[in-house]
Amino acid sequence: MGSRWKPGAITGAKTMKGSVLLALFGLPFLGFGLGFGYFKVWPEIATWMEVSHWQSTAGQLVSYRLDSSRSSEGGTTYEIKARFRYEVNGRDYEAARVGIHSGKDNIGDYHQQWEQRLRRIQSSGKPLTVWYDPERPDQALLDPDLRWGLMAMQAAFAVVFTLIGGGLLAAGLFSKARQPDVSGDGAVAESGGAVLDFSTREPIAPGAATGVWAMWLFAVIWNLISFPACIAVWDELQSVHGTEDYLVLIVLLFPAVGLFLLWLAIKGTILNRRYGRSRLQLDPNPGQAGGQVGGEILLSKALPLNTQCEVRLECLHSRETRNSKGQKRISTSVEWQDALTVRGAQEAGKTRIRFVFDVPAELPSSQAQSSNWHHWKVHVAADIPGLDLALDFEIPVQQGAGKSRIRIAGRERKQQMQRSQQLAQVLNIEQKGETLFLHSDYGRELAGSIMGAVFGAIFLAVGIGIGFAEMGPGLIEIPVKLMFCTVFGGLGLLILLACVLTPMTRLDTAIDRHNLHVRRLFLGREIFRKTIALQDVTQLQAHKNSSYGNGNRIRNWFQLRVWHNGKKQVIAESVPGRVLADEAIVFLRSNTGLP
Numbered sequence: 001m002g003s004r005w006k007p008g009a010i011t012g013a014k015t016m017k018g019s020v021l022l023a024l025f026g027l028p029f030l031g032f033g034l035g036f037g038y039f040k041v042w043p044e045i046a047t048w049m050e051v052s053h054w055q056s057t058a059g060q061l062v063s064y065r066l067d068s069s070r071s072s073e074g075g076t077t078y079e080i081k082a083r084f085r086y087e088v089n090g091r092d093y094e095a096a097r098v099g100i101h102s103g104k105d106n107i108g109d110y111h112q113q114w115e116q117r118l119r120r121i122q123s124s125g126k127p128l129t130v131w132y133d134p135e136r137p138d139q140a141l142l143d144p145d146l147r148w149g150l151m152a153m154q155a156a157f158a159v160v161f162t163l164i165g166g167g168l169l170a171a172g173l174f175s176k177a178r179q180p181d182v183s184g185d186g187a188v189a190e191s192g193g194a195v196l197d198f199s200t201r202e203p204i205a206p207g208a209a210t211g212v213w214a215m216w217l218f219a220v221i222w223n224l225i226s227f228p229a230c231i232a233v234w235d236e237l238q239s240v241h242g243t244e245d246y247l248v249l250i251v252l253l254f255p256a257v258g259l260f261l262l263w264l265a266i267k268g269t270i271l272n273r274r275y276g277r278s279r280l281q282l283d284p285n286p287g288q289a290g291g292q293v294g295g296e297i298l299l300s301k302a303l304p305l306n307t308q309c310e311v312r313l314e315c316l317h318s319r320e321t322r323n324s325k326g327q328k329r330i331s332t333s334v335e336w337q338d339a340l341t342v343r344g345a346q347e348a349g350k351t352r353i354r355f356v357f358d359v360p361a362e363l364p365s366s367q368a369q370s371s372n373w374h375h376w377k378v379h380v381a382a383d384i385p386g387l388d389l390a391l392d393f394e395i396p397v398q399q400g401a402g403k404s405r406i407r408i409a410g411r412e413r414k415q416q417m418q419r420s421q422q423l424a425q426v427l428n429i430e431q432k433g434e435t436l437f438l439h440s441d442y443g444r445e446l447a448g449s450i451m452g453a454v455f456g457a458i459f460l461a462v463g464i465g466i467g468f469a470e471m472g473p474g475l476i477e478i479p480v481k482l483m484f485c486t487v488f489g490g491l492g493l494l495i496l497l498a499c500v501l502t503p504m505t506r507l508d509t510a511i512d513r514h515n516l517h518v519r520r521l522f523l524g525r526e527i528f529r530k531t532i533a534l535q536d537v538t539q540l541q542a543h544k545n546s547s548y549g550n551g552n553r554i555r556n557w558f559q560l561r562v563w564h565n566g567k568k569q570v571i572a573e574s575v576p577g578r579v580l581a582d583e584a585i586v587f588l589r590s591n592t593g594l595p
Contacts, residue, residue: 027165029162029164030164032161032165033158034162036161040154044101044154048144048145051100054131054132054133054144056131057086057129058128059127059128061082061083062084064083064115064118064122065081066080066081066111078105078111079105080110080111081098082096083096084096084130086132086140095130095138097141098141098142100144100145100146110147114142131144203279203281204281204282205277206275206278212269215268219258219261219262219264223262271387276300278297278391279298283295283406286366286398287359287398288359288399289397289399290359290400290401291403292357292404293313293356293357294355294356295404296354296355297354297391299352299353301350303382309353310382311340312338313337313355314379315363315374316334317332317333317334317373318330318332318373319372333544333556334555334578335364335374335578336578336579338577340355340357340411340415341418344382353380355378359397363397365399378392379393426575426584434513435512436592437508437509438509438511440507441506444502448499449503456493456495456498456499459489459492502574505520507572508520508521511534511594514533514534515533516533516534518569518570518571534593537562537595538595541561542581544578556578557574558581559573560572560581560585572584
């Protein structure tokens with residue numbers, strides 16, 4: 001992969017401190033995972049392997065009892081205990097071990113089944129089957145089988161905590177070892193005094209590989225947790241019969257999500273194998289904010305003839321935040337984006353895609369990654385049989401007026417026609433006499449709304465379901481229920497309502513010579529109406545209202561607002577992208593009396 005820019009040191013001491021803290025934060029996770037695996041999981045597996053060579057004999061039940069422990073939240077755990085006698089080589093022995101596993105739990109109904117079995121044996125006076133160690137006859141138990149559900153869950157916890165701890169430790173040590181040196185060359189970015197070196201002219205490789213590995217890691221960790229949980233409650237799933245019992249089916253949502261994550265990881269791997277050797281050559285290099293960003297993408301695999309490709313240029317704004325527990329989260333939004341539809345040219349088993357964009361001068365240059373930085377990306381996509389093309393290239397952009405040597409016949413006219421057609425479709429523009437009508441119709445942002453509604457419904461169902469389900473000992477049950485019921489349930493309800501209402505409402509706007517009329521309808525019924533005198537309108541602006549992410553694609557939805565008498569009023573909404581929103585403002589200013 002060719003390097004794009006070389007970030008300099010922001011603050012060496014701060015970076016080293018963050019690396020050390022990250023490594024130290026990972027140590028407890030790693031220690032717990034390794035310790036739990038070594039002292040809990042492995043001894044039980046070793047015992048199971050050893051018991052497979054033991055011999056059986058008839059024994060006599062002495063006593064038994066089913067111990068239970070109820071948490072303050074109502075969850076109950078169980079443990080079956082028993083004492084029994086048996087004879088080996090003419091000598092009597094007594095033992096008190098039922099199975100390989102020890103301790104209380106509520107995974108399945110293992111303990112309850114053994115309690116019923118021992119009750120029948122005691123009532124009938126029949127002998128027990130006892131398994132003993134031929135070399136040490138005093139070591140014996142009643143059940144030589146491994147509880148696979150419980151073992152899968154324990155192993156998952158050990159593996160997940162080990163992976164998380166090992167990953168954090170490696171990330172801390174790696175980032176410490178790879179601290180960049182301060183370079184005196186290049187342009188100083190606005191983010192923390194970081195230095196960006198724009199001197200490289202090497203072709204840029206797609207950034208798919210890192211994302212694929214991250215998706216595989218996330219998918220594996222998710223499935224290591226979710227599938228063992230399903231195995232652990234398999235008995236409950238088979239015995240569902242009451243209304244409250246159906247709440248356990250919520251557990252099935254997690255492996256379903258896990259399968260979807262695995263599909264995304266597989267899809268990303270296939271894309272990376274097909275197009276991972278593709279390269280982007282910028283012209284000018286770096287791209288110019290205030291001039292043009294252009295280049296050629298040489299795909300490592302040829303696309304079908306006459307395939308239409310969408311090339312999208314985006315200026316992204318990323319922020320790093322930390323919650324109350326110190327966990328890091330990076331959120332990314334689109335500051336500006338523009339798109340161009342082009343046809344690739346085939347050559348020598350590959351496809352060459354050329355593009356040029358005019359970039360406004362007020363947009364920021366590329367900045368080194370910090371807690372608050374801007375960066376630029378070129379995204380190329382195409383609908384092709386089998387698996388669609390989707391590649392991202394992180395590119396350097398700096399302030400300048402440089403133009404590209406690449407020429408695309410009719411580019412500006414084609415872009416303008418595409419925007420005009422899209423604007424007419426989005427706003428449903430209609431001119432009747434001296435009145436201009438705009439309609440933000442039903443079904444807006446439908447794909448994002450459906451996905452968001454499903455996501456919100458799942459969160460809400462999980463939050464409600466966990467509130468009624470038994471989760472285990474109080475130490476685990478209380479925080480888990482609190483998290484699921486409040487965070488999952490509350491967040492799910494808000495997302496569900498917002499996503500359901502958006503496509504069910506319509507916004508109508510009429511602008512004549514003197515007034516602006518706005519009304520909103522919900523499923524055909526008018527719920528709001530307002531008239532504003534044009535002379536009272538002081539400003540017309542575009543405002544980003546929401547974002548929708550689909551894989552590597554982030555789409556911003558804008559509202560058009562007017563300000564009047566210190567108040568704001570939405571006159572159009574669900575406009576996709578800043579470029580189209582700006583086109584709408586220019587159109588309205590040219591065809592109405594809006595300022």
